């Protein structure tokens with residue numbers, strides 16, 4: 790899979806604040822944005838990496854704008870944890 794990693798990302802810092810998370814990895818398109826974690830730490834965490842890989846595939850499958858809209862709509866309706874794209878990503882962590 791073709792992707793980029795961006796450390797010390799502002800967008801991931803904002804997401805971490807909103808999610809009340811100390812660390813954050815967030816995918817937009819083909820880029821994984823990191824906050825308060827390094828590329829090495831992230832890549833060394835197999836479950837975390839697999840989770841974000843599922844999100845990369847979701848972006849690839851639906852397209853950037855479409856997936857952002859689908860994901861946002863799903864989050865509004867069901868919240869973060871019960872968002873079907875998060876459920877799929879959590880399943881992918883241990884496959």
Ligand SMILES: [Zn+2]
Nearest residue numbers: 840844875878
């Ligand atoms: Zn996720």
